[in-house]
Amino acid sequence: MAELSVIIYLDASIHAVPHWCLYTKGDYGEERIFEALGITGQEFNFNTSYVDMANCDIEKQIIHVGRIEADVWDEVPSILAEVPVSSQMGWNCQSWVMSAIEKLLKI
Known part of the structure; x- marks a missing residue:
């Protein structure tokens, strides 16, 4: 099992624009974020990485x-990797x- 949260923080690399990502923390303490990185009106890319929020000073x-x-956790990374990203203005x-x-609500 993993806990699922949304994390919102200011992204200093994009003029202090709030950035949203999904954060999971598993039963054994493993932490991971899933996100779309980019700038609205330009190309976005899916990204996932392991993190240590206790040592994250933002x-x-x-x-x-x-x-x-x-029972569904193993499917989650591939499901999230398939969530479409867009380069349309306003999409972020x-x-x-x-x-x-x-x-995720559908699984």
Whole structure:
């Protein structure tokens, strides 16, 4: 099982624009983020990486969303990798997070 949260923080590389990503923390402490990286109106790319939030010194909000049961956890990274990204004006990391949550609700 893994806990699922949305993390919001200011991305200093993009003029202090709020960045949204999904964050998971498994039963054994493994932490991972899933996100769409880019700039609205330009190309976005899916990214995932392992993190250590205890050693992350950025100011952030963590919004608990729910949990992912162990029997479906193995599918989650590939499901999130398939959430579409867009280069349309107005589409951004927030759009990706909302689409990703909708997709996870269906499993």
